[in-house]
Amino acid sequence: MFSLYKKILFITKSAKNIFLALPLLLLLLTLGCSSKDPQSTFDTLGPVSELQLELFYILFWVGLVVFILVAVAVFYIILKYRAKPDDSIPEQIHGNTKLEIIWTVIPILLIIGIAIPSVQAIFASSKPDSKYTNNNLTIDAVGKQWWFEFEYPEYGLITANEVHIPVGEAVTIKLHSQDVLHSFWVPKLAGKVDMVPNNDNHLWLQADEPGIYYGHCAEFCGQAHALMRFKLIAETREEFEAWISHQKTNAWTSSDPLAQEGMEIFMSRDAGCYACHTIQGTDKAKGNQGPNLTHFASRTHFAAGILENNQENLRKWLKEPDKVKPGNLMAKNAAVYNGTSDSLTEQEISALVAFLRSLQ
Amino acid sequence: MTSFPLQISRPIHPTGIWNWITTIDHKKIGILYGVSAFILFIIGGIEAMLMRAQLASSNLKIIDPELYNQLFTMHGTTMIFLAIMPMGAAFFNYLIPLQIGARDVAFPRLNAFSYWTFLAGAIILNASWFLGGAPNAGWFGYAPITGKAYNVGHGIDFWIISLQVLGIASLAAAFNFIVTIINMRAPGMTFSRLPVFTWMSFITAILLVLAFPVITVALIELQFDRFYGTNFFITSAGGNPILWQHLFWVFGHPEVYILILPAMGIVSEILPTFSKKPLFGYPVVILSGIIIGFMGWMVWSHHMFTVGLGPVANSVFALTTMAIAIPTGVKIFNWLGTLWKGSLTLNTPMLYAIGFILTFTIGGISGVMHSQAASDAQQQDTYFIVAHIHYVLFGGSLIAILGGIYYWFPKFTGRMYDEKMGKLGFYAFFIAMQITFFPMHFTGLNGMPRRIYTYGSEYGWDFWNLISTIGVLLLAISMVIFIYNIVSSWIGGEKASGDPWDARTLEWSISSPPPEYNFAVIPTIEYRDDWWEKKMLGKTSEEITSDDVHLPQPSYWPFIASLGLLIAGFGIILSIPVAILGASITMIGVYAWSFEPVNDPH
Numbered sequence: 001m002f003s004l005y006k007k008i009l010f011i012t013k014s015a016k017n018i019f020l021a022l023p024l025l026l027l028l029l030t031l032g033c034s035s036k037d038p039q040s041t042f043d044t045l046g047p048v049s050e051l052q053l054e055l056f057y058i059l060f061w062v063g064l065v066v067f068i069l070v071a072v073a074v075f076y077i078i079l080k081y082r083a084k085p086d087d088s089i090p091e092q093i094h095g096n097t098k099l100e101i102i103w104t105v106i107p108i109l110l111i112i113g114i115a116i117p118s119v120q121a122i123f124a125s126s127k128p129d130s131k132y133t134n135n136n137l138t139i140d141a142v143g144k145q146w147w148f149e150f151e152y153p154e155y156g157l158i159t160a161n162e163v164h165i166p167v168g169e170a171v172t173i174k175l176h177s178q179d180v181l182h183s184f185w186v187p188k189l190a191g192k193v194d195m196v197p198n199n200d201n202h203l204w205l206q207a208d209e210p211g212i213y214y215g216h217c218a219e220f221c222g223q224a225h226a227l228m229r230f231k232l233i234a235e236t237r238e239e240f241e242a243w244i245s246h247q248k249t250n251a252w253t254s255s256d257p258l259a260q261e262g263m264e265i266f267m268s269r270d271a272g273c274y275a276c277h278t279i280q281g282t283d284k285a286k287g288n289q290g291p292n293l294t295h296f297a298s299r300t301h302f303a304a305g306i307l308e309n310n311q312e313n314l315r316k317w318l319k320e321p322d323k324v325k326p327g328n329l330m331a332k333n334a335a336v337y338n339g340t341s342d343s344l345t346e347q348e349i350s351a352l353v354a355f356l357r358s359l360q
Numbered sequence: 361m362t363s364f365p366l367q368i369s370r371p372i373h374p375t376g377i378w379n380w381i382t383t384i385d386h387k388k389i390g391i392l393y394g395v396s397a398f399i400l401f402i403i404g405g406i407e408a409m410l411m412r413a414q415l416a417s418s419n420l421k422i423i424d425p426e427l428y429n430q431l432f433t434m435h436g437t438t439m440i441f442l443a444i445m446p447m448g449a450a451f452f453n454y455l456i457p458l459q460i461g462a463r464d465v466a467f468p469r470l471n472a473f474s475y476w477t478f479l480a481g482a483i484i485l486n487a488s489w490f491l492g493g494a495p496n497a498g499w500f501g502y503a504p505i506t507g508k509a510y511n512v513g514h515g516i517d518f519w520i521i522s523l524q525v526l527g528i529a530s531l532a533a534a535f536n537f538i539v540t541i542i543n544m545r546a547p548g549m550t551f552s553r554l555p556v557f558t559w560m561s562f563i564t565a566i567l568l569v570l571a572f573p574v575i576t577v578a579l580i581e582l583q584f585d586r587f588y589g590t591n592f593f594i595t596s597a598g599g600n601p602i603l604w605q606h607l608f609w610v611f612g613h614p615e616v617y618i619l620i621l622p623a624m625g626i627v628s629e630i631l632p633t634f635s636k637k638p639l640f641g642y643p644v645v646i647l648s649g650i651i652i653g654f655m656g657w658m659v660w661s662h663h664m665f666t667v668g669l670g671p672v673a674n675s676v677f678a679l680t681t682m683a684i685a686i687p688t689g690v691k692i693f694n695w696l697g698t699l700w701k702g703s704l705t706l707n708t709p710m711l712y713a714i715g716f717i718l719t720f721t722i723g724g725i726s727g728v729m730h731s732q733a734a735s736d737a738q739q740q741d742t743y744f745i746v747a748h749i750h751y752v753l754f755g756g757s758l759i760a761i762l763g764g765i766y767y768w769f770p771k772f773t774g775r776m777y778d779e780k781m782g783k784l785g786f787y788a789f790f791i792a793m794q795i796t797f798f799p800m801h802f803t804g805l806n807g808m809p810r811r812i813y814t815y816g817s818e819y820g821w822d823f824w825n826l827i828s829t830i831g832v833l834l835l836a837i838s839m840v841i842f843i844y845n846i847v848s849s850w851i852g853g854e855k856a857s858g859d860p861w862d863a864r865t866l867e868w869s870i871s872s873p874p875p876e877y878n879f880a881v882i883p884t885i886e887y888r889d890d891w892w893e894k895k896m897l898g899k900t901s902e903e904i905t906s907d908d909v910h911l912p913q914p915s916y917w918p919f920i921a922s923l924g925l926l927i928a929g930f931g932i933i934l935s936i937p938v939a940i941l942g943a944s945i946t947m948i949g950v951y952a953w954s955f956e957p958v959n960d961p962h
Contacts, residue, residue: 037820039807041738055735063725070692070721074714077699078706081635087703089896095641096697103693107686114728115682119675121734126671145510175668180505181601183666183741187807191737194666197504197595199602201668214819218666218741218809220498222505223425226812306816326425 038214039187045213046206047132048125048190055121062114125191128170128204138172139163143182143195143217145329146224147291147304155244158278160291162299164233166240167210175201183219186232192218207234212300223327229305250281251295254358262355265348271336273352279359290330296359303328314353318344367955370913382914384468385876389475390454391772394765396475397446400482404438405839407431409832412796416829418817428813429496430515434485436499437519440619441526442482444753447761448622449478449530452537452561454772458867458874459555461546461883466539468912469953474533476922481526484929488518491934495519498811500612501582503593503604508586517933520583525929527572527579534568537561546866548885555865556639559646560625563653564618570657571614578607587932602667609660617656619753621649623760624691627713630767631695633863634710635702638889641694648687648694655684665733666740674733681731688724692717708782712763715790719755723748726801741811744804750797762789762842769846770860774873775853781845788838796831799824864892869900877909915956921949 036043044050128134140151141163150163165171175184177195185192190205207213217228235243252263266273267284274282276289285293296302299309303325307313317324322331335341344352373379383389411431414423423431453471457464465471488494495515497506506516541562545554554562581592582604591597593604632639639645661669661677695717704710726748730736739745769777802824808815815821859868869891870879887893894900928942 037806039819041805041807049738052735052738055732056729056738059729059732059735063729066689067721067725070696071718073696074699074717077696077702078704078714081699081702081704083636083703083705087636090636090701090703092638093640093697093701094638095644095694099697100641100644100690100694104686104690107689111682111685114732115679118678118682118732118734121732122671122675122678125734125737179595180510181502185809187738191735192666192740193668193737196601196667198598198600199668214807216807216809220429220502220505220741220811222510223429226425226809226814 039216041187043188045209045211046189047128047208048203048205049188051121051125052191055117058114058117062110128172128206132170132206133168134170135166136172137166137169138174139165140174140176141184141195143175143177143179143184143221143228145179145222146217146228146325146327148182148184148215148217148228148230149291152244155248157244157247158292159247159295159299160293161230161304162233162301163215163230164235164240164243165205165207166237167207167234169237170204170206172202172204175203180221181219182217182221182228184215185218186213186215188213189232194219207232210234210236210239215305224304224325227304227306227325231301231305233300246298247295251297251359252279252281253360254355256354256358258351258354259358260355262351262353262358265344265351266355270341271344271348271352272334276330276333289333293356293359297357298360311353311357314356315349318349318352367957368916368952369957371916373914379914381919382472382916384464384472384912384914384918386453386457386465386468386471387772387874387876389471390450390452392475393446393453393478394450394772396479396482397443397450400438400486401443401447402839403486404435404443405836407435407438409836411435412829412832414813415815415825417826418815418819418822420814423813425813426493426496429498429811430489430494432811433495433498433501433515433519434489437485437495437523439753440499440615441523442478442485444619444757444761445530446478448561448564448619448757449474449533451557451622451626451761451764451768452533452565455768455867456537456540456558456561457544458771458870458878459558459865460541460544460549461866461879461885462540462544463878463882463909464912465536466544467536469915469918469956470532470536471918472915473918473921474529474536476919477525477529477532477925480922480926480929481522481529483926484525485518485522487930488515488522491518500608501604502608503582503601504595504599506582506586507594509594509596514933517583517586520579520586521929521932524576524579524583525925527576528925530568531572534565534572537565538569541565546879546882546885548890550885552643553885553888553890556628556642556645557622557625557865560621560628560649563649564621567614567618567621567653567656571611571618574607575611578604578611581607602664605664605667606660609663610657612663613660614653614656616752617653619757621653623716623757623764624649626760626764626767627695627716629865630709630713630763631698632889633767633861634705634707634713635699636705636862637698637702638864638892639694640697640700642888645691645694648690651687652684655680655687659684662731662733662736665736678731678733682728685724685728685731692721692724707779708777708786709763709767711783711786711790712759712766715786716756716760716763719751719759719790719793723751723756726751739804741809742804743800743808743810746810747797747800747804750800754797755793759789759793765846767861768867769849770856771867771872771874773850773853774856774871775849776856776860777849777853778845781841785838785841785845788834788841792831792834792838794831796828796835799827799831803828859891862895864889866891869894877911880909913958915953917949917953917956919949921946921953924949 044053140153142149147161149160151158175193175195177197182195183192184195189207190203193201193203211234213232215230215232217225265271274285274287276287277285278287278292279285280294302309303317321328331337336344371382373382410423414420414428493513493515541558584590585592585594591599593599593601595601628639628645658680659677662681665674730739766777766782803821808821856872858871924942924946928939931939931942
C-alpha cells in the first residue's frame, strides 16, 4: 500500500503533463480517504485479496494509459482541427489499412498480455496451494434471510453472525443458502462468492493479521439485504482453540435471579423464543429458524452484525426489532411482536436482556 | 372480392388524436416512440433521484426498504426496456426508411402495432405502483427471490407480463426493420453503401430477434412457477436458480449491445458530418459492429463470475470478454481517425458525440476490469459495477441518443434548436454525469454493495455518496435545460432547411420535416454518402413534388390488437375472464387487420 503511494507521488511530481497529473492526484486523494475504511478493497490483509488487488492494479494502470491516450488525442484533435472560416473542404480520407492493422494488433497484444496474469489469478484464487499453512479447517456458512450461520463440523459447533478463524492459516469456507441467493464477502480478505440454494459453493481465505473484519451480504436477498452483515474474527491459533473449547461448554450457568426470570420467559409458551433459537445445554431451546444463541454474550455484535452487543442495544432490539431491522422474521413471526399475543413489558425485556447477557 | 365481417374501410383522419392513433407513417410512429420513451425516461430519472436522496448520507430514513427495492427494480427495468430501447426504436423508425431511400417500412401496420404494444407493456409495468406495489427483485430478477415463497404480491407478476408484452413489441419491430433494410433499399443502395446508423440498427434487430426468445422462455418458466405451481426455479422443490441466471444473461448480454450499437451508429453519423470527412474505415467499423454483435453471445457468464462456475468456466468467459474490447477499441480509433485532419464544427450534437467517445472509453475500460474474474470478485455487486453500467448506458447509449436528438432535430421538426442553450445543456449534462457516477467507482472499491437502502457511518461511504447525490441534482437541471430547448424550439424555433448541416446521408436530401411520402422520386444511389458526393459533383436535382405516390393507409386495427394485449396483460394477473376478453380483442384485431381493404386500390 505504502509503496504505491510513493509511486503515485513520484509520478505526480515528475509528470509534466497536466492530463497525467490530475487523475493521479485524484486517485491519491481517493486512496487516502478509503484505505483504512472497514470494507476497503485496497487495505488487503490476506493473500486472496492481495492477489485480486494486484490484478486490479495491472488493469488500472493499463486502463489509465489507454484513457489518457484517447483523451489526449481527442483534445489535441479538437484544438488543432477546429473549423476556421477560411477552411476548404478537408481531404476525403476513407481509411488506411496500415493504421487499421496497427490499432487492431496493439489491443490484441495488450489483451494477450493481460490474459496471462488474469487466468493465473483465477486459478490461484480458486484454492490454496502448498505454500500456505493449512490445517484443513473447514467452516460451513449458511446464508439465511437475513443473517449468517456458521458451523464448525469438526468441532460440532454452531454459531451465528460472527465467525472465528485462526490467523495465518488457509481456511476453507463452504457456502450454502437456506432460502434465496446471498453472497459471502469479507472485502479485506477475499472477493465474494455467492451462496446459492441447491448449489453448494466454497471459497478460501486467510487473514494475515489478527483483528475483526467486516463482512457483508453482497447479493440482493430481499428487504433487509442492506443489514445482512457479519464479522470475521481472526485470532492466534491458541486463542482460536480456547474460543472453540469455550463455545463447546454449556452457556447457561448464571444464578442471577433476573437472568433466571429471563430464561423462563425465553422458554415460555407466550414468548416462544425457544421455538426458533437454540441455546445448547438447555432442554427446550432447540429451534433453528433464528440464530443459535449459545454463548450469545461472547459475541461483539448481534442482529447480523449491525448492533454492538451491549445492554442498551439489546433493549432497543427486543423492544422494536422491526424498527432496528425492517423486515426481519422475528418481528414478523414471533407472537410478542406480530400482535397475536401481548407485547413484552419493560420488566420482561430487562429480564431477557439479563438472560442473554449471562450467556457468556 | 368476398366480403368478411368487420371489413371496415380505412380511417381518414388528417389531423387530431385519431390521426395519431391510426397512423402508420413511420415518421409519426418514430415521434410517438421518442416522446413516450422520453416521458418514461423522466419517470425512471425521478426513481433514481429518490434513491439518491436516501443514499445521500448514512442512516437516512427518507425511503423505507421495501419502497427502495421497488425503486431500483423499476429504475433499471424502465431505463433499459422503456427508455433506451424505445428511444433507439424511435430513431430506427424515423431514420431507416429515410436513410435507405424508402417511402415507409416493410410492414407499416405491424410498425404501429409495435409502438402500441410497447406502450401497453409500459402501462402494465407502471400500473403495478397502484395495484399493490411495484416489482422488487432487481431488473434481472434473480431466482428464487422472485418465487411466490419470497414474493407474495403481484409486483413480480406485473414485471413478467410487461416484459413479455414488451418482447412482442420488440420482436415485431425487429422483424420489420430486418425486412425493411433487406428489401426496401433504393436502387444502388448496396450493403456496402448503407449508412452506418442503418447498419448498426440492422445488427441490433438481428440481436433482438435472437435474444428475446431466450428471456421469453425464462419468463414463461417463472410465470408457470408463480401461476401454476411448476418447479423450474423453486429451490425448496429442487429447482435450479442458476438456470435463471444463464437464461437471463444469454439474453441480457446481447441486450447490452442492443442498447449500445444504435448509439454507436448515431455517433458514426454525427462525427463525419461535423468533421466534413467520411467515416474513417467504414468497412472496419461495420465489421467491428458485426463482431461485437456476434461475440456478445459468448460472454454472458461474466455476469456470473461469483456464482461458483469454477475456474475453467471463469477463465473462458474472462478471455472472451477481454476479446470484445478489441473490436470496441477499433471503433474508437476509427472515430478518432474520422476527426483527424477534419474541419470540426463543435456544435451541440458534435459535443455529445465527442463526449460519448470519452465516457464510453471509461466505461469500456472498467468493463475490461470486470472481465478479470479474480478481481471482479471484489467488484461484482458493488457500486463499481453501478458506475460501469452508467458509464456505458448513460455515458454511452443515452449521451449518443441525446446527441442524435439534436442532430436530427431539424429533420424531425423542421425547426432549429437553440445552439447556445444546447451547448450549455451539454456541458451541464457532461459535468453532472461525472460528478454523479465517477464517485461510484470509489464507493464500490471501498466495499459498498449495490442495492442497499442504508449504510452505517463507520464505512466511510458518506462523502462520495453525498457528491453523487449532488451530481444527480445537477443532472436534473441539465435535463430541464435539454427539455426546455427541445420544447421551445419545436414550437417556435427558426425554420430549418432540408440540409442545415451540409450532411452526407440521404435523409438530408429531402425537406425538413420530410413530406409524407419521403421521396417524390425514389433516388438511385451511386455512392456511399450519396447525398454528399452528389453535392460535391453538383448532381443534385431540384426537388420535385409529386401527388401520384402510393402510400400505405392508416388503420385502426394495430391499435385495437395492442389494446387487447393491454387488457389481456392485466387479465392474466388479476382476472381470467378479463384475460379472455383481452385475447379476444387482439384476435379480432388481427383478423380484421388481415382482411382490411384499401380505400383507393391502385
